[in-house]
Amino acid sequence: MAKGIMYIDGQRVPFDGEKNVLAVIRKAGIDMPTFCYYSELSVYGACRMCVVEDEKGKIDASCSMEPRDGMVIRTNTARLLKHRRMILELMLSSHCRDCTTCEKSGNCRLQDLALRFGVRHVRFQDTRPVYEKDHSSPAIVRDPNKCILCGDCVRVCEEMQGMSILNFAHRGSDLVVCPAFDRKLSETNCISCGQCAAACPTGAITIRDEIGKAWRELYDPKKRVVFQIAPAVRVAVGEAFGLEPGVNAIDKLVSALKMMGADEVYDTNFGADLTVMEESEEFLERLKKGGPFPMFTSCCPAWVKYVEEERPHFLKNISTCKSPMEMFAAVLKDQYAKKDAEDGRTTYHIAIMPCTAKKMEAKRPEFRHDGKPDVDLVLTTQEIITMIKESGIRFAELEGESPEMPFGMGTGAAVIFGTTGGVAEAVARRVVEDKSRNTLQAIQFSGIRGSETIRAVTLPVGDRALRIAVVHGLVNAQKLLDDIEAGREYFDLVEVMTCKTGCVGGAGQPYGLNPIKRQRAEGLYEADRTALIKRSERNPMVQRLLEGPIKGRTHELLHVHYQHPDKA
Template sequence: MAKGIMYIDGQRVPFDGEKNVLAVIRKAGIDMPTFCYYSELSVYGACRMCVVEDERGKIDASCSMEPRDGMVIRTNTARLLKHRRMILELMLSSHCRDCTTCEKNGSCRLQELALRFGVRHVRFKDTRPHYEIDTSSPAIVRDPNKCILCGDCIRVCEEMQGMGILNFAHRGSDLVVCPAFDRKLGETNCISCGQCAAACPTGAITIFNEIGRGWRALHDPKKRVVFQIAPAVRVAVGEAFGLEPGVNAINKLVSALKMMGADEVYDTTFGADLTVMEEADEFLERLKKGGPFPMFTSCCPAWVKYVEEERPHFLKNISTCKSPMEMFAAVLKDQYARKDEEDGRTTYHIAIMPCTAKKMEAKRPEFQHDGKPDVDLVLTTQEIIMMIKESGIRFAELEGESPDLPFGMGTGAATIFGTTGGVAEAVARRVVEDKSKNTLQAIQFSGIRGSETIRAVTLPVGDRALRIAVVHGLVNAQKLLDDIESGQEYFDLVEVMTCKTGCVGGAGQPYGLIPVKQQRAEGLYEADRTALIKRSERNPIVTKLLEGALKGRTHQLLHVEYKRPDKA
């Protein structure tokens, strides 16, 4: 990898293997503006905001330049400032400028840079056509009128998820980002992962905001509002209030929700423990019957949607276990049915999730009973942050309180569900016969944890060695499926997370690059380290429920069979 010395604005800056000049500039402490540069994606070089000027006065985009020893560049000349202001003015001229009512108000990159570079007037007329806002998706909203044509969403969808739902269409001033044949998102095979919304620098693609429904429920005296909080949420929600990424803020979040009017607040780790118990039993049953293998995890709704739409021949391999969110919801609604009759209130169940695809999952007919959903509303981490801020709660100063019982108790195994490898590790803790502390450590250091996009480990179970794979990022899952189909790879159990790093990197979380997501994952591992109970089968409330109220009813309440959607 290239090494050397560059001179940036007169500053001597060493480089050692940086991807491009832009990375070296940022290493030097200069906040170079960009729209289309996303370090985890291929270099596009379209926005031209990151241009620099060399000794000869030549201007080029720093994101597409390789660093060279002895290179001399300027990043802040009068010519470059004029150039950047012109780009911003042109973008604003063709942009829907309803900033105060935009979902991205306050977090819009275009708004931020226009303010930073002092763009106060737009001299040019908007010649682009007006487009209809696309609200056909259950998870995300697309407003082409706010698109700056940076291409981030296109590359995320293609390079990270391998879906290719979005692309450029038409030419010149009619250029637009849209699905093929100008279809709506709801008419495509979009899996609702929301990573396009996470990458979008403006309000062109946003999470489907359902805060209004949440407030209406909280203010309705006829509703008993019950929350569940997913593992990944607790290590990210505090970032919006000055806490470091990875700080476990679940107790503060419980306090905030109670102040906002919640009747009861539970922990999704309870549902995750149920999932571990059921998934492990299903896996052991498959071992007895000889398959079908591999068994794929079913916790990620975007992954399940992908298999239904693109690889239906693998549906038989997907675990029949509902996700922790849906298991929890089914048990909650079942257990609260009599309570609703007694006090004349209706239980309204809100799930706080790191994932936009959970909005889609909650609306699936498989997760409804008598025409009513088990999860009435899914709010992302971003949405609950907005509600806390709207309430004026000083989140960082809250004392905090524990989730309510009986469904507020979870184990360390359930907590790590929020990061890549967590589900597989939790199931492994359940199925291995040796339950000693040394075995826990052996599983932990087997390679099941880590940041590699595809990881394979072998663990002994009984008289056989189990092959387990962990994959995150849907494009990597597709590669693994190809290898399994071709016979190049064989696995007994495969954990799939659509989003890179797992749920901690879900599109409903506050924006963060890989290092931030890794801090969140470490926060979950720390919670596991300090947990009194490490294995799901040792959760006394889960055990009591399975041996009591759910006995003989687990298949009805906790399992589902996925089928290819009817395209007719």
């Protein structure tokens, strides 16, 4: 990797391994504007906002320049300022400018940069046609009228998820980003992961907003509104209110929800412990019967959707366990049926999730009973943040309140579900025969944790050495599947998370790059370290449920069998 000294705006800046001049500029403390640069993707170099001027007056995009020892550049000259203002004006001229009512208002990079560079007047007429919005997806909304053609969504879908649902179509002034043949998202194999919405700098792709539905139910006296809070939400929600990433704010979130009108607030960790119990039993049963292997985890709905659409021959390998959200919801609706009949109210269940694909999962027919969904509504972390702000609640100043019993108790094994490797580690804690503290530490340091996109570990269970794989980022899962199919790899258990870093990096979370996601993951590991109970089988509330109210009905309530849509 290159090393040396650059001179940026007269400042002497050392560099060591930075992949481009843009990274060195930001290292120097300069906020260089960009639209199409996303550090976790390939360099595209289309927006030209990051241009710099060298000592000879040559202008070039810093994102596509390699740093060289002795290089002298300026980031802020009269020419560059004029250049950037012109780019912004041209973008705005072909951009829907209903900014005050846009879903991204206040969080739009085009809006921010237009304000920063003083673009107050647009001299050019918009000659582009008005495109129809695409509301067909259960998770995201696409509005081509707000697209600035940065290509971030195209590269995220291809490079991070390996799906290539979106691409550029047509040429010149007719250029547009859309699915092949201009189809609706619902007509494609989109898995609703939402990473395109997370990367989009404008309102061209946004998360489906269902805040209005939530408020209507909270205001309805005939409804008992019950929330569940996913593990990853607690370590990200506080970021919008001045707390550091990774701070566990679940108690503050419970208080906020109660102030907003929630009747009861529970913890999805309870559902995660149920998942560990059922998934580990299924895994042990497969070990006895000799397969089918590998057994894939089923917590991630985008992953399940991918297998259904693209690799249906692997459906037999996916665990029959419902996700923690759906397990919890099925139990809740089952246990509250009598309560609803007695007091004449209807339980309305809202799940707060880090993931846009959970919106899709909640609408699946498999998760309905008597024609009604087990999860009535899914709100992302971003949506609940908006609701808290709408309520005027000073979140950071709130006194905490714990989730309610009996569904408010979760173990350390449950809380780490929110990060890559957490599900596999929780199951490993359950199936290993030696339950000593040393064994739990050995699992922790086996390599099951980490940021590598594909990790493989071997753990002893009885007289057998289990091969376990952990993979995050769907494009990496595809590579692993190819190796398994080709016989190059063998595993007994594989955990798959569609989003990189797992649920802490879900598209419904506040925007953050890998360092922030790692802080969130560390917050979950800290919650595990301080948890009084480390293993799911030690959760007394889960044991009481399994041995009491749902005994003999666990398969009906907690399991599901997926099949290819054409055969459904």
